[in-house]
Amino acid sequence: MSDRILEQRRKGLEESFFAKHNRELLEKLRQKTDAAGRREQLITVSGIHNEALLDELVALGLDAESLAALGLIPLLQVAWADGKVQPREHDALLEAARKAGVEPGSTGYEMLLSWIDREPDPKLFQAWKDYVRALRGAVSEGSLLALRVEVLDRAKAVARAAGGILGIGSIWGTERNVLEELEDAFKE
16 A cells, blocks of 8 residues: 555656646746747837847847837937928838838827827937937847947938938938937947
8 A cells, every 4th residue: 555655646746747847848938939929029110130139129028019119219309309390201200110010000100190299208208318228238239239220220211301402311400419319329
């Protein structure tokens, strides 16, 4: 009888061990799947394809919404640089949002439209700078450079939309100053 009890205990111990092991494996698989899903969302929303940057953003817990905001706030700042959003800047903002995966009818799109119609609180721009400052300490230099290039290229497209002769080409005064301020945020 004691052999039977010992056998039952051994089986119970094995089942307990393997159940725990299976739960751990399942959790690792779930985390990996969640990370892969977030990574795909980040690619869709941001257009960023830099592998190292994506891995670091996922590791930081960023999701599609937070990255979309990160990418659109500087564009808004450029568009509002002269105190109003020009029609071509408006179109450039909506195009940038579309490329970032912010779809018409979504909460993010509606928020963007409200910010285009009414200048956002300057605290929004300061929050963006603070966020970039925090990223500087959390991601590699190469990843930060990749993010900087993505953000500044889109911001320059918005700035060019209202600049130059007949609104085509050059970046003028206040937009140029905002672009310099955005670039500085990545260097501070």
